Amino acid sequence: MRRSLRITFASFSAALGLIAGAAIAQEPPPAPDRPLPDAAQEARAQDLFDGIRCVVCQHEAISDSPAGIAADMRQLVREQVAAGRTDQQIEQDLVRRYGDFxxxxxxxxxxTWLLWFGPIALMGAVAAALLLMVRRRRVEAAPLSPDEEARLAVIVAEAGVRPDPDAKPSDH
Structure with a gap:
């Protein structure tokens, strides 16, 4: 009885440790965004956010991403907008840090040709393969010669196969 209690307690402790470890390992929530005091600059920063991809989420703009790095990227863009840098300079800085992606x-x-033209090339290759498959003709068998039909009739008769009454003469 005591041994089963020790095993149960050990299992419970291990499970609690795993749960606590996972909770501790999570990324802390990012600091809340602090918009720029100038409304025109903030609007410009918001426009830039929509064209920049979150490097963690990858399918979301940094304006929509809850990831901590997206918050850092938003803050970086706001700082550069406040410093008077142009949109192109800000985008070039982000590309320098994170790449074209x-x-x-x-x-x-x-x-970036593969990013731009890869899907088009892939669709073209698939279309070409489908076209080749459609154009490929089935080879139709040549009709049997009279000698071949006679030999086939002998083979069928020897095998004891009853001929199909709906068959054409070459099918007998």
Whole structure:
């Protein structure tokens, strides 16, 4: 009885430790955003947020992402807007830090051709493969010669197979 209590207590302690460890390992919530005091600058920053991809979520703009790094990126953009940098300079700085992937519309250049033209090339390859499959004709068997029909009739008769009454003469 005592042994089963010790095992139960040990199991309970281990489970509690795992749960507590997972809770401790979570990322702390980001500090709340502090908008810029100038409404025009804040509006400009908000416009920039919509074109910048969260590097953690990858499918969300930093304006919509709850990730801590998205909050850091929003703060960085706000600081650069307040410092008077242009939109292009801010985007170039983010690309320098995180790569072209950080922009929802990366620039067209040799390094991003696959991003821009890869889906089109893939669809073209699939269309070409389908076209080849459709155009491929089935090879129809040539009709049997009279000698071949006679040999087939002998084989069928020897096998004791009853001929199909609906069959054509070459099917007998």
């Amino acid at each position: 950080v922009l929802f519309q990366p620039p067209v250049r040799a390094a």
